Amino acid sequence: MVSGMLVLMLTVSGVPDSWVNRTAYLESRHDRMAVGDSGKSRGAFQISRSVWEHYSTIAWQEGAHNPREARRVAKLILKDCARACKRDGRPVTFANVRFYYRRGGF
Numbered sequence: 001m002v003s004g005m006l007v008l009m010l011t012v013s014g015v016p017d018s019w020v021n022r023t024a025y026l027e028s029r030h031d032r033m034a035v036g037d038s039g040k041s042r043g044a045f046q047i048s049r050s051v052w053e054h055y056s057t058i059a060w061q062e063g064a065h066n067p068r069e070a071r072r073v074a075k076l077i078l079k080d081c082a083r084a085c086k087r088d089g090r091p092v093t094f095a096n097v098r099f100y101y102r103r104g105g106f
Helices: 002-013 017-028 049-055 067-087 094-102
Strands: none
Touching: 017 067, 017 094, 049 067, 067 094
């Protein structure tokens, strides 16, 4: 029953906030000013420019360091990663969603 509830939650409201928080922790320990991958990833969620530009009209150099906008974008990316799990027949778990996230999303 728990997995059914999780699928419903993902369908209705995106991804659990705990997944968003956990992603920021794993990517940067919640450091909104983080710059990684030799400058190719920015912010608490370590989002690359090409992925960022798919989800936001705010410039990546500034927006990825803005806590509110970066969180909004990360939630959208995680939601698309959950859709990719479903598309590929994988269970929608944090580990599987993170697999897609670490590879640039969808």
